[in-house]
Amino acid sequence: MAATLGCIIGYQRERENKNAGIRTFGAVSAGAALFTAVGMHFSETDDSSRIIANIITGVGFLGAGIIYNKQQSNESSGLTTAANVWAVSAIGVAAALGFYVISVVTTALLYFMLSLNQFGFYRNWQNRIQNDKDPKQD
Numbered sequence: 001m002a003a004t005l006g007c008i009i010g011y012q013r014e015r016e017n018k019n020a021g022i023r024t025f026g027a028v029s030a031g032a033a034l035f036t037a038v039g040m041h042f043s044e045t046d047d048s049s050r051i052i053a054n055i056i057t058g059v060g061f062l063g064a065g066i067i068y069n070k071q072q073s074n075e076s077s078g079l080t081t082a083a084n085v086w087a088v089s090a091i092g093v094a095a096a097l098g099f100y101v102i103s104v105v106t107t108a109l110l111y112f113m114l115s116l117n118q119f120g121f122y123r124n125w126q127n128r129i130q131n132d133k134d135p136k137q138d
Contacts, residue, residue, distance in 0.1 A: 002033035002095035005107040006088045012114045013081065020066065020081045025088050028059060032092030040096070052093055059089040084110060 006029025007022045014021035032055050039051035063082030087110055095103040116122040 001100065001103070002092040003027075003030035005029055005091050005095060005103055008107055009084060009088050009091075009110050009114070012111050013084070016114070016117070018081055020085060025085065028062070028085050029088045029092035029095070032059070032089040033096035036093045036096035055089055055093060056086075059086050080114070084114065 003026045007026040010020070010022035010025030013025065035051050035055055036048070039048035042048055063086050066078040066082040066085065068077055087106070091103050091106050091110075094106070
């Protein structure tokens with residue numbers, strides 16, 4: 001289930017021609033679920049909570065590698081992809097722990113947020129914000 005939910009988010013990223021797609025998001029979610037499932041078989045709950053904490057840390061490093069800065073224009077790229085890789089790992093952990101409804105609802109919410117660019121009201125709102133920015137404040 002975790003891999004399928006991750007692949008759904010990856011599908012949306014591939015539709016937007018992003019580098020991380022179905023395989024990346026599916027693998028992150030499945031891997032997080034696998035580590036969580038293995039951790040649940042340890043005798044102490046401290047062990048499984050440590051594994052989950054290390055999933056969060058490890059995927060954070062993966063996300064840091066996705067983000068890059070264009071020094072010429074002082075712009076960053078990959079922030080949305082990195083944030084969603086991190087969120088998909090949480091979906092994998094939740095699915096492995098049996099929180100299926102939370103996993104599915106979070107997947108739907110992420111998919112909706114990533115698809116906002118397809119809606120005219122959102123693009124208009126973004127343009128209005130960009131036009132209202134005072135360059136002296138930056």
